Amino acid sequence: MADDRRLKVLSAIVTDYVRTREPVGSRALVERYRLGVSPATIRNDMAVLEDEGYIHQPHTSAGRVPTEKGYRLFVDQIARIKPLSAPERAAITTLLTGEADLEQVVARAVRVLARLTGQLAVVEYPSLRLTALRHLELVALGPTRVLLVIITDTGRVEQRTVVLSGEGADVVDPLALGRLRLRLNSALVGRRAAEAVPILAALSRQAPAEERTLLAAVTSVLLDALRPDAEERFVVAGTANLARSTPDFSALGALLDAIEEQVVLLRLLADAAAEGARSPGAPDGMRVSIGSENRDDALAEASVVTAAYGPGGGDAVAHLGVIGPTRMDYPATMAAVRAVARYLSRFLAGPGEAPA
Structure with a gap:
């Protein structure tokens, strides 16, 4: 079919432009790709693709480059998540070697992904809101101060300081x-954040009068850490990679400034979570947004590839992803994002064979 042939032409144009950053002409397509048709047919297909808005000519007598619409079609209908090479698989495998804890694994994962x-x-x-509690520890720090340590089933550890005030708060017993x-x-281990409020309310009603001030203070801090709008934690690597992509951006400074302030990344992860909730059938929670599809103006010239991860086959508890120019190697990037997400999922699930 002619449409299938034009998709192959578009795929060749995207592949060549991503590799060279140079507009692609019909002669280059004939020389570099086995499309099985004459140069005249390729020129006709390119004309149709341009008329339909999938490619455009940046300069007179120059070749063509993909548009956002062209990249979108490429990702949706052409791009395949190719298998990782042996060195890439070896790099990711190092994430799960040794007695690494969650902090170490996340730090390694972001570096390898970059x-x-x-x-x-x-x-x-992993979100405190979406994981189950494994253990809560209370340690007296002083007469009116207590350290609350929250440990989840994913290995995430959070510490909060509880300060007692009001009557009966002079000394921690x-x-x-x-x-x-x-x-x-006894009441909360194995429970998720959404279940904590009624459980803590019941404990408060049952607590001896002399212990209610302490329980109220601890409850307030614990619920604050688990609240739905609590700030999530994330790590970043590869900012210098964006700086090396300067020719692909007209306003790279605005993007770098927004990333430094973490505003863009918080919205990116929130959008990924929201999209995953709307599209639960998407493999690995994979999401690709291109240029103006991004909600944040700072990402208007960027593409974002994200995926979800979580223990076993259960719900996602966190997301990861990459930000780069729209002139991105989408199949390779999607493969890397998916692979790292799967390894993190396997780490959270416990010992076992690494995923393919």
Whole structure:
């Protein structure tokens, strides 16, 4: 079919332009790609693709370059997530070697993702809101201060300081603190954030009067850490990769400034989570947004590839992704993002064979 042939022509134009950053002419397509048709047919197909808005001619007598619409069609209908090379697989495998904890694995993951893709990489820590509690620890720091340590089933550890105030807050009773720790763990271990509010309310009604001030203070800090709009944590690597893409951006400074302030990344991860909720059937929660499809103006000249990860086959507890120019090697980038997401999922699920 002619449409299939034009898709092959578009694929060749995208592939060549991503590799060379030079407008692609019909002669280059004939010389470099086996399209099985005459140069005249290729020129006709390019004319149709241009009329339909998939490619455009940046300068008179120059070749063609893909438009956002062309990249979108390429990603949706042409791009295939190609298998990783042996060196790429080896690089990712190092994520799960040794006795690494969650902090170490996330730090390694973002560096490997930036190196594999040559883009800016961001990896979100598993959300406190979406994971289950494994253990709560209470440690007296002083007469009116207690350290609350929150440990989730993904290995994430958060610390909060509880400051007692009001009547009965002059001294933290170690025995009362120990009893409260036991009651909290008995009631909350294995529970998610959404279940914590009614459980803590019931504990408050049942607590002895002399312990309610301590319980109220700890409850307030714990719920604050688990609230739906609590700021999530993430790590970034490869900012210099964006700087090397300066020719692909007309306003790179605005994007770098926004990333430094973390505003763009917070919105990016929120958008990825929202899209995943709307499209639960998407493989690995994979999402590709191109240019003006991005909600943030700072990403208007960028493409974003994100994926979800989580333990086993359950719900996603976090996201990761890369930001780069629209002139991106989409199949390779999608492969790297998917692979790192799968390895992080396997790490959270526990020991086992690494995913393909």
